[in-house]
Amino acid sequence: MRRFASLIETLDATNKTNKKVDALTMYFKEAPKKDALWAVALLSHRRPSRPVTTTLLRTWAAELTGLPKWLFEESYHVVGDLAETIALLVQKKGTSDPPSLSKCIEKIILLKSQTDEEKKEYILSQWKSLNYFERFVFNKILTGGFRIGVSQKLMTRALSRAVQVDEMILAHRLMGLWTPQTTSFERLILHPNPEDQISQPYPFFLAHPIKERIFFQKEDAKQWNIEHKWDGMRAQLILRKGNHFLWSRGEELITDKFPELEVVKNLLPEGTVIDGELIPFKNGFIGNFQDLQKRIGRKTVSKKLQEDIPIFLMAYDLLELNGQDLRENPLWERQEKLASLFKKVKSLNIPLLLSKVYQFKNWKSVHIEREQANKKRSEGLMIKHKESPYGVGRKKGSWWKWKSDPKSIDAILTYAMRGHGRRTNLYTDYTFALWDKGELITFAKAYSGLTDTEIKKLDRFVKQNTIDRFGPVRQVTPQLVFEIAFEGIASSPRHKSGIAVRFPRISRWRHDKKIEEANSLDDLKAMLP
Amino acid sequence: MSMPLLEFTSKGIYCKQANVYLDPWQGVERALISHGHSDHARWGSKHYITQKINVPIIKHRLGNISVSGKKYNDAFRINEVQFSFHPAGHVPGSSQIRVEYKGEVWVFTGDYKIQNDGISTEFETVPCHTLITESTFGLPVFQWEDPQKVHDCINQWWAQNHAEKTTSLLMGYSLGKVQRLLKHLDSSISKIYTHGATEQMTQVLRQFIDFPRTELITRDTTKKEIEGNLVLAPPAVLGSSWVKKLGLLSTGYASGWMAFRGTRRRRAVDRAFVLSDHADWKGLISAIKATGCENVITTHGYTELFSQYLNEQGWNARTQKTKYESETKEILIAE
Numbered sequence: 033m034r035r036f037a038s039l040i041e042t043l044d045a046t047n048k049t050n051k052k053v054d055a056l057t058m059y060f061k062e063a064p065k066k067d068a069l070w071a072v073a074l075l076s077h078r079r080p081s082r083p084v085t086t087t088l089l090r091t092w093a094a095e096l097t098g099l100p101k102w103l104f105e106e107s108y109h110v111v112g113d114l115a116e117t118i119a120l121l122v123q124k125k126g127t128s129d130p131p132s133l134s135k136c137i138e139k140i141i142l143l144k145s146q147t148d149e150e151k152k153e154y155i156l157s158q159w160k161s162l163n164y165f166e167r168f169v170f171n172k173i174l175t176g177g178f179r180i181g182v183s184q185k186l187m188t189r190a191l192s193r194a195v196q197v198d199e200m201i202l203a204h205r206l207m208g209l210w211t212p213q214t215t216s217f218e219r220l221i222l223h224p225n226p227e228d229q230i231s232q233p234y235p236f237f238l239a240h241p242i243k244e245r246i247f248f249q250k251e252d253a254k255q256w257n258i259e260h261k262w263d264g265m266r267a268q269l270i271l272r273k274g275n276h277f278l279w280s281r282g283e284e285l286i287t288d289k290f291p292e293l294e295v296v297k298n299l300l301p302e303g304t305v306i307d308g309e310l311i312p313f314k315n316g317f318i319g320n321f322q323d324l325q326k327r328i329g330r331k332t333v334s335k336k337l338q339e340d341i342p343i344f345l346m347a348y349d350l351l352e353l354n355g356q357d358l359r360e361n362p363l364w365e366r367q368e369k370l371a372s373l374f375k376k377v378k379s380l381n382i383p384l385l386l387s388k389v390y391q392f393k394n395w396k397s398v399h400i401e402r403e404q405a406n407k408k409r410s411e412g413l414m415i416k417h418k419e420s421p422y423g424v425g426r427k428k429g430s431w432w433k434w435k436s437d438p439k440s441i442d443a444i445l446t447y448a449m450r451g452h453g454r455r456t457n458l459y460t461d462y463t464f465a466l467w468d469k470g471e472l473i474t475f476a477k478a479y480s481g482l483t484d485t486e487i488k489k490l491d492r493f494v495k496q497n498t499i500d501r502f503g504p505v506r507q508v509t510p511q512l513v514f515e516i517a518f519e520g521i522a523s524s525p526r527h528k529s530g531i532a533v534r535f536p537r538i539s540r541w542r543h544d545k546k547i548e549e550a551n552s553l554d555d556l557k558a559m560l561p
Numbered sequence: 562m563s564m565p566l567l568e569f570t571s572k573g574i575y576c577k578q579a580n581v582y583l584d585p586w587q588g589v590e591r592a593l594i595s596h597g598h599s600d601h602a603r604w605g606s607k608h609y610i611t612q613k614i615n616v617p618i619i620k621h622r623l624g625n626i627s628v629s630g631k632k633y634n635d636a637f638r639i640n641e642v643q644f645s646f647h648p649a650g651h652v653p654g655s656s657q658i659r660v661e662y663k664g665e666v667w668v669f670t671g672d673y674k675i676q677n678d679g680i681s682t683e684f685e686t687v688p689c690h691t692l693i694t695e696s697t698f699g700l701p702v703f704q705w706e707d708p709q710k711v712h713d714c715i716n717q718w719w720a721q722n723h724a725e726k727t728t729s730l731l732m733g734y735s736l737g738k739v740q741r742l743l744k745h746l747d748s749s750i751s752k753i754y755t756h757g758a759t760e761q762m763t764q765v766l767r768q769f770i771d772f773p774r775t776e777l778i779t780r781d782t783t784k785k786e787i788e789g790n791l792v793l794a795p796p797a798v799l800g801s802s803w804v805k806k807l808g809l810l811s812t813g814y815a816s817g818w819m820a821f822r823g824t825r826r827r828r829a830v831d832r833a834f835v836l837s838d839h840a841d842w843k844g845l846i847s848a849i850k851a852t853g854c855e856n857v858i859t860t861h862g863y864t865e866l867f868s869q870y871l872n873e874q875g876w877n878a879r880t881q882k883t884k885y886e887s888e889t890k891e892i893l894i895a896e
Contacts, residue, residue: 103869
């Protein structure tokens with residue numbers, strides 16, 4: 033624990049990528065293998081499930097520090113991070129030698145099935161015996177979410193250096209469903225057993241947003257294959273050894289959520305891996321991400337839900353055929369193989385669809401196709417180089433996304449909340465409203481899009497124009513207008529405005545507009561497809 | 562009820578009986594000044610009265626002003642009101658201002674800290690009935706470590722950078738913080754360079770305090786000379802072209818706000834040192850308790866939360882808006 037906490041402290045303290053990689057490499061080399069494996073797990077978002085609610089943690093922390101509950105809560109709002117708040121408030125120096133990282137996590141896993149009293153006893157004893165930063169790390173493991181500016185890619189690079197295994201191979205080995213409880217450093221990272229890997233997905237290859245002008249001047253349209261970009265959920269379908277597995281991009285196994293895909297098991301050959309997009313198909317129309325969420329959110333997927341929100345998998349790419357890894361083959365070849373695979377199952381009514389690949393002579397035609405996006409209910413286009421291999425992660429150069437221009441609307445700032453992480457103690461989470469019959473109706477929250485200088489100005493505005501306070505939230509005088517850009521728009525009975533927008537963000541501070549000039553809810557409704 | 566001895570007016574804290582202002586934020590006839598920071602010692606008053614050490618400081622900052630200096634603890638009278646300056650431990654020459662009239666005692670703390678920083682006269686408890694206290698760090702999450710440990714950390718960081726031929730850029734507020742850092746630097750490690758703003762204020766204070774030798778970075782100073790050494794500068798230099806001539810850098814920033822991980826990350830420095838010239842939570846409470854006061858007026862920082870807590874603990878506390886660094890500027894200005 034001490035070694036791991038000190039690693040996190042080092043990672044946290046520097047901005048320089050090289051220093052981070054060095055620190056991680058050193059850790060992976062020196063730490064006991066069991067601890068190193070847990071470190072890999074934590075840094076790839078595989079944390080033990082939370083054994084205790086944050087409400088209980090807050091109550092116990094207030095109790096231990098002897099502070100009134102309200103003051104503890106206010107402190108939390110100011111700090112913006114519960115793990116850190118507790119670490120700061122429990123002023124203990126850290127006396128005894130803390131347990132190792134793996135011992136500590138094993139205990140946390142056991143805790144889950146224990147009584148609140150037992151949980152309390154253990155957690156308080158840890159709080160008292162760890163030093164400040166160890167306490168912070170311990171709380172982070174308890175509550176989840178390590179955001180320390182170390183991507184999985186960076187971690188993989190360091191691990192690759194430490195164990196002398198190629199980065200790409202390592203990225204693949206680290207995919208999928210594993211926990212340090214069921215595997216070892218040796219079996220997962222150094223010498224994996226193929227038997228363990230039948231469910232293992234490939235790392236997803238991601239596209240970059242296109243830099244339009246430079247790209248179109250430089251590139252020849254004929255070298256690129258064009259597809260529509262769908263607003264569903266990226267997924268990988270694996271058929272191996274009589275089983276099928278469906279993985280989300282977040283490396284979650286979601287096979288059970290989409291039972292209708294089971295039929296493909298008997299229709300496609302063994303050793304097939306397809307990369308595609310799960311898309312809801314509601315009332316004969318392509319739906320949006322929101323519909324899909326209803327399917328993912330449920331514990332069990334009923335027949336009715338399957339009928340209400342049917343889905344299909346739009347197949348983009350073929351990563352494995354007859355058990356052979358095709359990722360190094362050129363895109364056109366993979367696409368051809370995928371197409372011939374589809375010919376065999378074409379007549380059958382199965383929830384698989386082949387993504388249409390377009391080829392254009394010039395960029396102007398591509399442009400015209402992009403304008404069809406809204407009508408076809410896609411988000412825009414994907415532009416992939418014909419010769420491109422299927423890479424790992426977000427690598428620049430061969431895959432681009434060219435989304436439709438975002439929609440936008442002018443809305444009024446009504447509430448603000450203190451941010452988290454590096455926005456701690458600044459009001460950076462904003463709520464925006466539109467006019468509706470002389471009243472302001474909340475329609476979206478947005479966090480991003482402002483410059484640091486604008487954030488500071490807005491923070492000052494919020495503090496000086498607070499009408500009311502609700503815990504960490506402040507209601508402000510309606511006075512400022514912002515242009516809010518968003519991608520998708522759909523009606524939603526769950527929102528007060530009756531409308532849900534996707535990826536709202538601030539595109540501009542409209543200093544030139546008075547609140548009377550902001551848009552109305554009717555203006556927004558007019559944008560529904 | 563009679564008029565309060567000190568009242569809050571649009572120009573600042575006012576003593577009607579003596580017709581003087583304490584740290585006014587507009588020009589007045591006669592101003593008593595707690596310390597030299599720009600939000601407390603403002604330009605435009607006809608005559609200033611302050612602690613002796615603070616005289617050259619505010620002259621340096623405000624130019625040619627009429628100012629008289631008093632020794633700590635020496636009482637003087639204006640219209641039957643007795644005033645005296647007492648050490649606040651905040652920066653060199655910083656004072657709490659004690660005001661007594663007909664047996665009633667008020668104390669205005671200005672800014673203060675309990676820790677001994679090695680350069681300021683150590684904080685002294687001044688018993689009173691009513692205390693006007695700052696509360697910049699009036700939340701229990703602020704609890705300072707032993708400053709010697711922080712200084713040790715800084716010296717280690719510097720020594721390691723020096724070994725790696727990297728320049729250490731150590732930043733802190735020009736009056737007080739930088740000199741406190743300088744005083745505890747282990748000058749056997751390498752040379753210490755300074756930015757102009759830092760150097761000037763340090764020169765002003767050299768008449769009172771013994772500091773390690775510093776060298777001002779001028780136009781003629783070359784990258785080669787600076788490389789691997791330590792540079793003291795105000796935080797405003799970060800991102801400026803001035804920084805470019807310092808060569809390969811590791812940046813460090815010393816401030817109480819660095820207690821938060823979020824602030825540390827936002828500041829985007831390599832090393833954050835939690836070192837403050839203000840009292841932490843425990844410091845504030847112990848200081849208030851020691852005065853034996855009944856009434857507390859909190860002025861800057863987390864005033865409302867702090868006074869709510871004090872009320873629960875049995876004090877008669879309220880908050881007062883002032884133009885001293887308020888919550889709105891909390892992160893924008895480093896202490």
